[in-house]
Amino acid sequence: MGTRETDERTGGTGRRALLGAAVLGAGGAALGLSGTAHAAGARHGHGHGGLDDLPVPTIIGHRGASGYRPEHTLAAYRLALDMGADIIEAGDLVPTRDGHLVCRHEPEIGGTTDVAEHPEFADRRRTKVLDGISVTGWFTEDFTLAELKTLRATERIPANRPHNTLYDGRWEIPTFEEVLRWQHEESRRRRKQVWIYPELKHPSYFRGLGLGLEERVARALRRHGRDRRNSPVILQSFEPTCIQRLNRLVRNPLVVLLWTADSRPWDFVETGDPRTVADLITPEGLREIASYAQGIGPTLDLVIPRDTAGRLTEPTTLVRDAHRAGLILHPYTMRNENPFLPADFRRGTDPDAYGDVFGAYRTYFATGIDGVFTDHPDTGLLAREEFVNR
Numbered sequence: 064m065g066t067r068e069t070d071e072r073t074g075g076t077g078r079r080a081l082l083g084a085a086v087l088g089a090g091g092a093a094l095g096l097s098g099t100a101h102a103a104g105a106r107h108g109h110g111h112g113g114l115d116d117l118p119v120p121t122i123i124g125h126r127g128a129s130g131y132r133p134e135h136t137l138a139a140y141r142l143a144l145d146m147g148a149d150i151i152e153a154g155d156l157v158p159t160r161d162g163h164l165v166c167r168h169e170p171e172i173g174g175t176t177d178v179a180e181h182p183e184f185a186d187r188r189r190t191k192v193l194d195g196i197s198v199t200g201w202f203t204e205d206f207t208l209a210e211l212k213t214l215r216a217t218e219r220i221p222a223n224r225p226h227n228t229l230y231d232g233r234w235e236i237p238t239f240e241e242v243l244r245w246q247h248e249e250s251r252r253r254r255k256q257v258w259i260y261p262e263l264k265h266p267s268y269f270r271g272l273g274l275g276l277e278e279r280v281a282r283a284l285r286r287h288g289r290d291r292r293n294s295p296v297i298l299q300s301f302e303p304t305c306i307q308r309l310n311r312l313v314r315n316p317l318v319v320l321l322w323t324a325d326s327r328p329w330d331f332v333e334t335g336d337p338r339t340v341a342d343l344i345t346p347e348g349l350r351e352i353a354s355y356a357q358g359i360g361p362t363l364d365l366v367i368p369r370d371t372a373g374r375l376t377e378p379t380t381l382v383r384d385a386h387r388a389g390l391i392l393h394p395y396t397m398r399n400e401n402p403f404l405p406a407d408f409r410r411g412t413d414p415d416a417y418g419d420v421f422g423a424y425r426t427y428f429a430t431g432i433d434g435v436f437t438d439h440p441d442t443g444l445l446a447r448e449e450f451v452n453r
Contacts, residue, residue: 113293114316114357114391116256117149120450121434122443123260124148125396126155126168130438133216133227134175135166136234137245144249144257148440150297153242154261158274163208164239164283168219169193170265173200176214177232184210193268194329204272211236223400223414239280243287246295258295262320266305267330277305281312290315299360302330303343303352310355318358318393319343321365340365344381349388358391358433366394366430373406375426382431395436397424397443421446 127139128146140151154166170193172178178187178201187206190199203211216234218227237245242259250257263276270276280298284290290313299318300306306317324341331338342348344365352359367378385392399417401409408419420439424446427435437443 113256113258113295114297117258117434118447119433120428120447121149121393122147122440122447123150123152123393123434123436124440125152125436125438127151127153128438128440129219130224130399131227133218133230133234134168135237136216137237137241138230138234140242140245141249143440144253146441147444149434150258150260152262152436153246153259154237154239155264156239156261156276156280157203157264158269158276158279159203159206159208159211161207162274162279164276164279165203165208165211166237166239166242166261167203170203170269171198171200172203172211172214172236175217175219176201176236177217178214181214194265195332204269204274208238223402225415239283243283243289247287250295256295258297260297260299263298263300263302263305263309265329266300266302266308267333277308277312281309284313284315292316297358302328304330304334307355316358317356318360318391319352319356320360320395322362324365344384346384346388349385349390353388353390356390358393359385360436361392361394363394363396363427363435366392366427366432369405375405375407378430386431391433393434393436394427394432397427397435397437397439399439399442421449425450 124140124143126134127136128142128148129139132139132142135155140153143151155168156164157167157170158164168175178184184201187201188199189202189205190197191202192198212235214236215232216236217231218224221228239261246257246259261280263280266276281290284294284296289296292314294315297316297318298309298313299320301320301322303319306319309315309317321340321343324344325339327339343352344361349359361381365379365381367375370376382392397420398404399420400414401411401416401418402414404418404420404423408423410416410418420442424443428447428450435443
């Protein structure tokens with residue numbers, strides 16, 4: 064999930080859909096039904112093949128099980144699968160200098176690798192303007208793949224997850240090709256289809272450098288036979304024009320990510336499009352998104368805003384409006400630690416301590432969202448079980 068989230072009640076209809084999904088999960092195999100989310104898929108009307116096979120609400124391992132392992136490592140992805148996550152966000156995709164796609168939260172890798180400990184790369188540190196923001200560090204586009212493979216992943220937020228630093232230096236940066244091979248192997252080994260949810264990061268920025276992401280992603284998917292409508296690969300980006308371009312290149316399910324209501328997608332800034340996210344989440348804006356995408360990935364604050372004290376207020380109409388447009392909603396990001404929860408669900412002041420995350424899940428699930436990104440898939444799965452069975 065994107066840069067924009069790093070700092071980070073009525074539920075009758077949604078609950079009925081969840082209960083219907085649970086019934087299908089219990090008896091669907093005997094009846095020949097496609098999966099636990101069949102009823103919800105029909106309600107949303109997206110009709111896009113494999114998406115209907117996913118449980119609702121879908122639990123998406125955010126960069127893997129990043130609450131327990133350094134994010135975007137094969138270890139984090141594997142642990143999320145072991146915990147039972149329905150989908151793994153395997154890949155925030157950024158390019159290397161020689162055109163390979165690798166999985167990092169951002170092109171700047173000073174905060175997620177041990178690059179600063181490599182004196183041979185000291186001269187690569189520089190300041191760049193990334194989507195209008197000045198960023199200093201080391202950038203993937205200044206390294207070959209062979210050079211990046213000499214680095215090792217580290218915990219991105221050690222102040223909140225000091226236990227994760229135990230694993231610093233153990234795993235290398237995976238490529239998108241490696242992830243696709245891993246997906247195939249894990250699906251074979253576990254005898255069930257593994258889903259992944261890559262994000263294309265800063266596509267306008269990289270296109271300006273001659274390192275267009277969309278075509279590289281499409282070629283990789285075609286090589287592995289995963290560029291089809293029912294392929295277990297959902298693609299996402301914060302830039303609507305990136306998703307529109309992908310819509311012409313592949314038939315995969317596509318999702319437009321959305322930051323705060325007053326923000327503008329960077330491709331809109333570059334092209335002079337005056338619209339903000341607030342314009343995109345109107346009924347008219349959602350219908351337009353539905354013409355080229357199957358879903359949206361809003362920040363949770365677009366589903367239920369917070370007041371000035373950080374407490375949840377009343378849900379917006381976004382879930383209802385998106386469903387009416389035929390779109391699924393996979394908002395982001397649930398985390399167990401206090402600083403990332405709404406103020407009404409925090410317990411104490413320890414930044415590493417867990418708050419009332421189950422209460423937060425119940426509140427968000429009650430809005431009828433179709434899934435959620437979470438750093439702690441095991442917690443999300445237990446919260447879903449309790450919500451469906453309550």
